Amino acid sequence: MNHEDILQNIVKCNNSKIVLIVLDGVGDIRNRDYNYKTPLEYAKTPNLDKLASESVVGRMIPVSLGITPGSGPGHIGLFGYDPTKITIGRGVLEAVGLGLNLHDGDVAARCNFATISADGKIIDRRARRIPTEKTIELCNILKSIKSIDGVEIIIEPGEGHRFVTIFRSRDKEIDSLIDDTDPQVEGKPPLKAKGHNEASIFLASVVNKFIKKGFELLSSYPSTNGFLTRGFSKKPDILSMRKKYCLESAAIAAYPMYRGIASLLGMKLLSAPNSIEGLFETYIENKQKYDFFFIHVKGTDQAGEDGNFESKVNCIEKVDRALNTLLKNRPDVIAITGDHSSPCSMRSHSFHPVPVLLNSQFSGRDDVVCFHENACNVGGLGFFKSKYLMTLLLANAKRLNKFGA
Amino acid sequence: MNHEDILQNIVKCNNSKIVLIVLDGVGDIRNRDYNYKTPLEYAKTPNLDKLASESVVGRMIPVSLGITPGSGPGHIGLFGYDPTKITIGRGVLEAVGLGLNLHDGDVAARCNFATISADGKIIDRRARRIPTEKTIELCNILKSIKSIDGVEIIIEPGEGHRFVTIFRSRDKEIDSLIDDTDPQVEGKPPLKAKGHNEASIFLASVVNKFIKKGFELLSSYPSTNGFLTRGFSKKPDILSMRKKYCLESAAIAAYPMYRGIASLLGMKLLSAPNSIEGLFETYIENKQKYDFFFIHVKGTDQAGEDGNFESKVNCIEKVDRALNTLLKNRPDVIAITGDHSSPCSMRSHSFHPVPVLLNSQFSGRDDVVCFHENACNVGGLGFFKSKYLMTLLLANAKRLNKFGA
Numbered sequence A, B: 001m002n003h004e005d006i007l008q009n010i011v012k013c014n015n016s017k018i019v020l021i022v023l024d025g026v027g028d029i030r031n032r033d034y035n036y037k038t039p040l041e042y043a044k045t046p047n048l049d050k051l052a053s054e055s056v057v058g059r060m061i062p063v064s065l066g067i068t069p070g071s072g073p074g075h076i077g078l079f080g081y082d083p084t085k086i087t088i089g090r091g092v093l094e095a096v097g098l099g100l101n102l103h104d105g106d107v108a109a110r111c112n113f114a115t116i117s118a119d120g121k122i123i124d125r126r127a128r129r130i131p132t133e134k135t136i137e138l139c140n141i142l143k144s145i146k147s148i149d150g151v152e153i154i155i156e157p158g159e160g161h162r163f164v165t166i167f168r169s170r171d172k173e174i175d176s177l178i179d180d181t182d183p184q185v186e187g188k189p190p191l192k193a194k195g196h197n198e199a200s201i202f203l204a205s206v207v208n209k210f211i212k213k214g215f216e217l218l219s220s221y222p223s224t225n226g227f228l229t230r231g232f233s234k235k236p237d238i239l240s241m242r243k244k245y246c247l248e249s250a251a252i253a254a255y256p257m258y259r260g261i262a263s264l265l266g267m268k269l270l271s272a273p274n275s276i277e278g279l280f281e282t283y284i285e286n287k288q289k290y291d292f293f294f295i296h297v298k299g300t301d302q303a304g305e306d307g308n309f310e311s312k313v314n315c316i317e318k319v320d321r322a323l324n325t326l327l328k329n330r331p332d333v334i335a336i337t338g339d340h341s342s343p344c345s346m347r348s349h350s351f352h353p354v355p356v357l358l359n360s361q362f363s364g365r366d367d368v369v370c371f372h373e374n375a376c377n378v379g380g381l382g383f384f385k386s387k388y389l390m391t392l393l394l395a396n397a398k399r400l401n402k403f404g405a
Helices: A003-010 A046-053 A071-078 A090-097 A132-142 A198-218 A241-245 A256-264 A276-289 A299-306 A309-328 A386-396 B003-010 B046-053 B071-078 B090-097 B132-142 B198-217 B241-245 B256-264 B276-286 B299-306 B309-328 B386-396
Strands: A018-023 A056-061 A107-116 A122-124 A151-157 A162-169 A226-234 A249-252 A268-270 A292-297 A333-337 A354-360 A382-385 B018-023 B056-061 B107-116 B122-124 B151-157 B162-169 B226-234 B249-252 B268-270 B292-297 B333-337 B354-360 B382-385
Touching (some): A003 A386, A018 A309, A018 A386, A046 A333, A046 A354, A056 A386, A071 A090, A071 A256, A071 A386, A090 A107, A090 A226, A090 A256, A132 A151, A132 A162, A151 A198, A198 A226, A249 A256, A249 A276, A276 A309, A333 A386, A354 A386, A382 B382, B003 B386, B018 B071, B046 B309, B046 B354, B071 B090, B071 B256, B071 B386, B090 B162, B090 B226, B132 B151, B132 B198, B151 B198, B198 B226, B249 B256, B249 B276, B299 B309, B333 B386, B354 B386, B382 B386
Parallel strands (some): A018 A292, A018 A333, A056 A382, A249 A268, A249 A292, B018 B292, B056 B382, B249 B268, B249 B292
Antiparallel strands (some): A056 A354, A107 A122, A107 A162, A107 A226, A151 A162, A333 A354, B056 B354, B107 B122, B107 B162, B107 B226, B151 B162
């Protein structure tokens, strides 16, 4: 019996409330430009420190040692799903993030408007980052393509220059094993969609026809006369949080991708205000309705990817202040962590373990009295893989029976 | 997808340099005769300590908790191969360590000259540790046995009283599932070679004929009138470091066994001077030619096995001084660790986790400012299995892509 099998056998319902706060990409490494501190070390975080002193802390390995996770695997792990077994494609992520309801068998692709030269080469892969309004206008033009060879085409505009295309087939089988048409560089023509089995070879031919028709429709808009497709994928077959954990769960996340992941796991998507304070207020407003809340803070990752140490510190300090709102309406179990590290000095996701804090009436407390990477090295939780966090949350919420007699 | 599968999918090439320094058997336990310090704690190591203060440290479990590894599993793990799945036999290790080129299907055995009494019992399993020159002379005599029953016999002298025999068959299948003829005690006759399947039963009969003929040829040399065979084994089927990691790698190791392991993984064997300083100089001379360097220091293990605490301290201090040479020509990634522990008070390999230090521009640094077993308990790397070290080295060298969207 593996860990997941044991968990399925011992999970039970009760009325406890669990809040998981994900500071996206919060993990970092000591930065020589800031007195060899990490943003979490550098930030003034009295509330986090006080909470740490009443909690246990540790470090989590998102996927496996040395592996840098994308946002999909990073989050999947936090919710207790094995990121090495479940893959959520980028197209699916974007589609569900936009609130689209995927049917079984649908194939979704992430698309973005691009600028193409007269001789068919890509001048700008992002069409000079046109605003969302322009994308909505262009999508309305593309929407005149209703179906190709019996495959329904559903188009939905996203943020900026991005949109999603869903391919839905009633009669003929379609599959998502299709290479991107985005060559990832400018100066080259877009690639042809290429399938790798019967069902995807058929769909690739549909995609190529869709692209040809689409480019024709866009030809009178010189700076947005084409688009690139990538991340062809199908909805994965996964248990909902309700079925897996007996948890009614809700996501308080602003960004499409994280809302998308949450919706795939059956979480209710709550409206998420722009302010960090607002995220916690949304929790309080909805506290009675759900058992589990996933609160997503994007600013930490954005700052990390921008290499902006001070912005990361600033975001952490905002979270620290807003934490008061949560602590005044304290749930039974609180966890604060990240889905991965995004060190400012690397300007990207990284492989470094993330710090994690766990607080409940039964969490115990260790000797650590602040919340940062190196303090967490010696915490009461040790080093462990992110996929085990949910089990710890359920255990602290007294939602697990004893294993064995 | 397991860790190895993920790694295969994300590994990429670049121009970074990685140096892995293996202090054989360096791990130890606190020794009551030396103020309850370990040799690493007792040694004066200003360079190691400074490097530790700029690095992350941790502890590695060579094979699994409580398992004492031989040199084969210990090293295999360090290079990222699973020591519980890949076995390198002792015969093969010795053969490749002597620079012999094994063909697929060859069976190699480790042999040593022994002194046998008139009634066929072993008087000395090591023939009074005759010098290498004598072994070369005796091997030349045995080399007159070219083949038996169609199986070619290849003999190569090793260090001291040791030699290697390779059995090569063109027509009939041979297998290495043959028990040692060395009974591991004196006062008993050598055992008969015994096979356990058709191909090894056939080869065992060849081995027994080889031993009979060999003993006849040696009968006029009373103190070296026999030999014992052990470690019958075949070359394992493993990916080279180039194929697995996209690394051009080189070994700077003096001892046959470690050279043997390195050559099985496709490493180039560089000449290794006797001095520790010389090992690092060899690295500098060859720095431009390879991506990955395995530097092997034997003295720590030898001292541990001899129970010589001061000699172990002395060897560690030599490494510390020589480290300057490396740091002046700093590679992108440095790791310092051991393949296993060899506590002086145990005079043998042991199961204790080994200390490990990892330094790169992206390693981060933890609160640990010296390099020894107990300091490493609270480092930023935590406790992990040796087989994950290579992934961490590649990640620090920016040789891995992100996993998932």
